[in-house]
Amino acid sequence: MSSNPQQKRVSRQTWRFDQNVRLQSSAVAVGPKEGEGPLASLFDVIHDDMYASQDTWENAERKLMEDAVSTALKKAGVTGQDVDVILAGDLLNQNITTNFTAEKLEIPLLGMYGACSTSMLTLATATALVNAGYADRAVAACSSHNATAERQYRYPTEYGGQKPPSAQWTVTGAGAGLIGIGGTGPRITYATLGKVVDMGIKDPFDMGSAMAPAAVSTFLTHFQDTGREPKDYDLIVTGDLASVGYPIVKELMLAEGYDMDGVYNDCGLMIYTPDQDVFAGGSGCASSAVVTYSYIMDQLNRGLLKKVLVCATGALLSPVSTQQGNSIPCIAHAVALEGGQ
Amino acid sequence: MSSNPQQKRVSRQTWRFDQNVRLQSSAVAVGPKEGEGPLASLFDVIHDDMYASQDTWENAERKLMEDAVSTALKKAGVTGQDVDVILAGDLLNQNITTNFTAEKLEIPLLGMYGACSTSMLTLATATALVNAGYADRAVAACSSHNATAERQYRYPTEYGGQKPPSAQWTVTGAGAGLIGIGGTGPRITYATLGKVVDMGIKDPFDMGSAMAPAAVSTFLTHFQDTGREPKDYDLIVTGDLASVGYPIVKELMLAEGYDMDGVYNDCGLMIYTPDQDVFAGGSGCASSAVVTYSYIMDQLNRGLLKKVLVCATGALLSPVSTQQGNSIPCIAHAVALEGGQ
Numbered sequence: 052m053s054s055n056p057q058q059k060r061v062s063r064q065t066w067r068f069d070q071n072v073r074l075q076s077s078a079v080a081v082g083p084k085e086g087e088g089p090l091a092s093l094f095d096v097i098h099d100d101m102y103a104s105q106d107t108w109e110n111a112e113r114k115l116m117e118d119a120v121s122t123a124l125k126k127a128g129v130t131g132q133d134v135d136v137i138l139a140g141d142l143l144n145q146n147i148t149t150n151f152t153a154e155k156l157e158i159p160l161l162g163m164y165g166a167c168s169t170s171m172l173t174l175a176t177a178t179a180l181v182n183a184g185y186a187d188r189a190v191a192a193c194s195s196h197n198a199t200a201e202r203q204y205r206y207p208t209e210y211g212g213q214k215p216p217s218a219q220w221t222v223t224g225a226g227a228g229l230i231g232i233g234g235t236g237p238r239i240t241y242a243t244l245g246k247v248v249d250m251g252i253k254d255p256f257d258m259g260s261a262m263a264p265a266a267v268s269t270f271l272t273h274f275q276d277t278g279r280e281p282k283d284y285d286l287i288v289t290g291d292l293a294s295v296g297y298p299i300v301k302e303l304m305l306a307e308g309y310d311m312d313g314v315y316n317d318c319g320l321m322i323y324t325p326d327q328d329v330f331a332g333g334s335g336c337a338s339s340a341v342v343t344y345s346y347i348m349d350q351l352n353r354g355l356l357k358k359v360l361v362c363a364t365g366a367l368l369s370p371v372s373t374q375q376g377n378s379i380p381c382i383a384h385a386v387a388l389e390g391g392q
Numbered sequence: 393m394s395s396n397p398q399q400k401r402v403s404r405q406t407w408r409f410d411q412n413v414r415l416q417s418s419a420v421a422v423g424p425k426e427g428e429g430p431l432a433s434l435f436d437v438i439h440d441d442m443y444a445s446q447d448t449w450e451n452a453e454r455k456l457m458e459d460a461v462s463t464a465l466k467k468a469g470v471t472g473q474d475v476d477v478i479l480a481g482d483l484l485n486q487n488i489t490t491n492f493t494a495e496k497l498e499i500p501l502l503g504m505y506g507a508c509s510t511s512m513l514t515l516a517t518a519t520a521l522v523n524a525g526y527a528d529r530a531v532a533a534c535s536s537h538n539a540t541a542e543r544q545y546r547y548p549t550e551y552g553g554q555k556p557p558s559a560q561w562t563v564t565g566a567g568a569g570l571i572g573i574g575g576t577g578p579r580i581t582y583a584t585l586g587k588v589v590d591m592g593i594k595d596p597f598d599m600g601s602a603m604a605p606a607a608v609s610t611f612l613t614h615f616q617d618t619g620r621e622p623k624d625y626d627l628i629v630t631g632d633l634a635s636v637g638y639p640i641v642k643e644l645m646l647a648e649g650y651d652m653d654g655v656y657n658d659c660g661l662m663i664y665t666p667d668q669d670v671f672a673g674g675s676g677c678a679s680s681a682v683v684t685y686s687y688i689m690d691q692l693n694r695g696l697l698k699k700v701l702v703c704a705t706g707a708l709l710s711p712v713s714t715q716q717g718n719s720i721p722c723i724a725h726a727v728a729l730e731g732g733q
Contacts, residue, residue, distance in 0.1 A: 059525035063476045064500050066526050107716055135404050136585065144485045145710035146505045154588035154721045159405050161517060161585065162708075162723075164487045164503040176502060176517070183524030184400035185407050203712075244477060244502065247495035367503075369486035371544075375448055380495045382503075 059182070064269075065243045065276035066175065068182045073236040074174075074388065075188075075229045077344035078122035080115045082197070082223030085341065088323045093345040095122045101198055101223060109143065112196035115225040115337075116141070116152040119344070120192050123227040127234075131156040134229070135186035138177045140169035141194045142221075142336055144203060148194050158190065167262075167291050168245065168365030169193040170226065170340040171384040175242035177230045178386070187231060194225035195335030204370060205255065217257040217295045220329035222322060226340030228348075237351040237359075241387040243273035247367065249380040255366075255373050259296025259319075259331055262364040265381035266292065267303045269362055273385050274309060281311045285356045286347070289383070290339030290363035291319035293332025318342035339363040343388075351390035359388045400523070405610075406584045406617035407516065409523045414577040415515075415729060416529075416570045418685035419463035421456045423538070423564030426682065429664045434686040436463045442539055442564060450484065453537035456566035456678075457482070457493040460685070461533050464568040468575075472497040475570070476527035479518045481510035482535045483562075483677055484544060489535050499531065508603075508632050509586065509706030510534040511567065511681035512725040516583035518571045519727070528572060535566035536676030545711060546596065558598040558636045561670035563663060567681030569689075578692040578700075582728040584614040588708065590721040596707075596714050600637025600660075600672055603705040606722035607633065608644045610703055614726050615650060622652045626697045627688070630724070631680030631704035632660035634673025659683035680704040684729075692731035700729045 061067050078095040086097035096118045098104070103111035120137070124130060137156065140163040141148035153160035165172035173191035180186045200221040206212040230239065248268050252261040266289045274280060281287060281304075292300060297317045304311050318339045319332035343361050350356040362385040373379070402408050419436040427438035437459040439445070444452035457480070465471060478497065481504040482489035494501035506513035514532035521527045541562040547553040571580065589609050593602040607630045615621060622628060622645075633641060638658045645652050659680045660673035684702050691697040703726040714720070 060476075060527075109712060109716060135401075140505065143710065144712065145507065145708060147708070147710040147713050150588060150708035150721045150723075151713075151718070154590050157587060159585040159587050160506075160723060161513065162505040164481065164505045165501075166486065172502065179521060179524065179526050183520065183526070185520050185524070186401075244500040246498060246500050247491060249495050367486060367488070367491035369484065369488040371450060371485065372488050372492075375450060377492070380491045382491075382501060 062276040064272050065241060066179055067241055068178055068239050070182045070232055072178050072182045072230060072232055072239050073234055074239055075231045075234045075236045076123050076127035077228040077348045078119050078126060079224060079226045079341045079345045080118035081341060085222060085224050085322060090322060090346050093349050108196055108198040112148045112194050112199050113151050116148050116192055116194040117155060119225040119227040120156060120190055123229050127229050131158050134158050134188045134190050136161055137190040137192060138163055138173040139192040140164050140173060142200050165382060166365030166367050167334060167336050168363040168382050168384050169336045171361055171363035171386045174228060174386050175384055178239045178242060181230050181232060189230045190227055191230060192227035193336040193340050195221050195337040197221045197223045200335060214330060215256050216330055218330040219258060219293050219319060219332055219334035221335040222333045222337040222341060224337035224341040226337060226344035228344055237388040237390050239386060240389050241277060243269055243385045245269045245382040245384050247380045247382050249378050251378045253373060253378050255368055257295060258366040259292045260299060261379040262366050262381045263292055263296040263299035265383040266300050266362050266364050269383040269385050270304060271307060281309050281314050284314055284358045284360045287315045287360045289317045291334040292317045292364060293319040295331045351388055354390055357390050361386050403617040405613050406582060407520055408582055409519055409580050411523045411573055413519050413523045413571060413573055413580050414575055415580055416572045416575045416577045417464050417468035418569040418689045419460050419467060420565060420567045420682045420686045421459035422682060426563060426565050426663060431663060431687050434690050449537055449539040453489045453535050453540050454492050457489050457533055457535040458496060460566040460568040461497060461531055464570050468570050472499050475499050475529045475531050477502060478531040478533060479504055479514040480533040481505050481514060483541050506723060507706030507708050508675060508677050509704040509723050509725050510677045512702055512704035512727045515569060515727050516725055519580045519583060522571050522573060530571045531568055532571060533568035534677040534681050536562050536678040538562045538564045541676060555671060556597050557671055559671040560599060560634050560660060560673055560675035562676040563674045563678040563682060565678035565682040567678060567685035569685055578729040578731050580727060581730050582618055584610055584726045586610045586723040586725050588721045588723050590719050592719045594714060594719050596709055599707040600633045601640060602720040603707050603722045604633055604637040604640035606724040607641050607703050607705050610724040610726050611645060612648060622650050622655050625655055625699045625701045628656045628701045630658045632675040633658045633705060634660040636672045692729055695731055698731050702727050
């Protein structure tokens with residue numbers, strides 16, 4: 052009998068992975084500020100300058116993604132030749148970090164873009180392809196860099212523009228995961244894809260508020276589709292809602308009958324300490340990627356966490372669209388990771 | 393017995409679709425210049441101005457993608473609610489056309505970016521997800537717009553910069569395909585994913601030369617993986633190599649022992665007539681998308697073509713990367729379409 056397509060899906064938006072697909076290894080590379088944060092001991096590569104010994108910030112971001120992917124492969128004892136496909140994205144125009152990194156690694160590339168949701172967008176899609184047999188091994192990766200993102204999305208860093216407290220600090224870092232069937236590492240069991248949600252917010256310095264409803268939409272879909280509740284997870288994280296968006300999600304979820312208290316955190320709040328001068332907290336693709344592929348992976352592998360839901364949130368704005376008066380469309384993709392056998 | 397993963401793949405880069413997955417319907421929307429071209433009678437929507445009755449070019453591009461997707465759905469007698477996922481991308485920063493279109497259509501979004509290879513990148517990935525049962529129906533879509541692309545990638549149109557003859561004309565248009573199992577329409581049988589190929593070319597006004605080796609790389613992989621030869625296809629097209637890249641591909645393929653003569657064409661050469669003042673020919677995501685989702689679809693459905701291989705070529709440059717002295721990494725993804733039962 053051939054595969055029954057119904058097994059693969061719980062609903063329109065929620066995929067089930069039934070083939071013992073695992074996050075077999077992962078790695079992260081970060082910049083200096085992240086290297087001074089509370090999770091630093093779990094990071095694989097810490098560069099002590101923003102240039103990561105390269106000649107431009109853009110090249111530094113490539114180095115971060117390359118470091119993350121090559122370290123993840125090394126941990127698993129494989130090379131780029133053993134990987135069938137890389138699904139990756141970043142925040143730079145034309146996904147340029149991803150393109151150059153895939154070139155260097157010589158791995159067939161499926162380029163993806165979901166702003167800061169890219170971490171789970173790539174992990175979900177890579178897992179679906181592995182589960183279905185379209186790849187034996189796939190890599191999911193993404194990156195962001197504070198200086199490349201600032202000058203592209205807002206103002207060049209040298210301009211020294213003032214920011215309101217609702218602004219966030221783009222994480223300098225990259226994370227990569229190696230996905231395959233069997234072996235060790237957390238099982239990847241579900242993914243819930245997001246729809247674009249737009250509440251009419253137009254302020255690019257307040258992305259936490261813009262993204263919170265997208266996270267809520269994906270959480271509600273996930274819980275309804277799987278029959279799970281927040282308490283079925285040891286930890287639920289959003290990607291980069293930080294101190295503005297985080298309480299909005301808690302409140303909106305409670306209003307929908309889901310108490311997230313005690314189980315919910317945000318990667319943008321976990322990656323820095325409050326005294327690190329990061330406005331409302333971390334943001335960028337790397338916020339959720341770095342926390343997932345270091346701390347969460349470590350906790351799952353050590354049995355300290357059993358079930359984790361990572362919901363990566365993306366603000367799908369462009370400088371042109373906000374200047375033209377458009378609001379900020381947002382999206383969130385969630386992936387469930389489960390430790391043990 | 394559960395599915396045998398080996399059935400899904402021929403090799404690292406070539407996927408086989410074994411579940412009677414079909415391009416059930418497709419549609420295209422274009423601007424005025426394309427509406428005066430040789431394929432115009434096959435286009436679903438032709439806007440007679442570059443603004444498509446919108447207030448900005450960016451909004452016009454959204455209108456094109458929305459027109460293409462909604463017309464494709466209408467032809468199949470379904471609505472956005474019947475579609476599980478849209479895989480789409482465009483050339484604008486942050487994939488903004490795609491994001492706003494997915495919002496309007498209320499379909500869960502997997503955003504993708506592969507420059508002008510996005511047409512086949514999205515079709516290949518959507519087909520894999522449908523073949524595997526992760527979606528009953530998926531939409532693949534992409535768009536480009538001459539005026540939005542020119543001001544983003546090169547100079548604002550009003551600047552009136554001179555261009556060399558090797559430059560290409562970005563197609564204003566969008567194409568969309570509805571992918572599902574069974575029904576009518578051409579079968580989607582194989583996809584060959586590309587690796588990033590970089591021959592060191594740095595001139596953003598000569599993308600045909602930069603992209604040709606990526607097309608050759610994907611063609612060689614496809615023919616080796618499937619055991620097929622050029623003559624097994626009635627038509628093989630590249631996406632947008634135009635008059636500069638097209639003869640390079642023919643020559644390089646011949647040197648590798650594959651005679652493409654009589655079977656090979658390029659969408660960038662097919663979409664305009666030589667007297668339309670388009671430099672070397674058409675380019676942009678929409679070049680291959682518009683030709684595939686109008687002319688090729690029509691020919692396959694009418695039995696005038698039996699087997700077609702579409703190889704969409706993407707120049708993965710950014711204005712920042714070329715200004716920083718980087719060369720232009722390129723990629724090509726190919727999809728095989730077969731008519732009849």
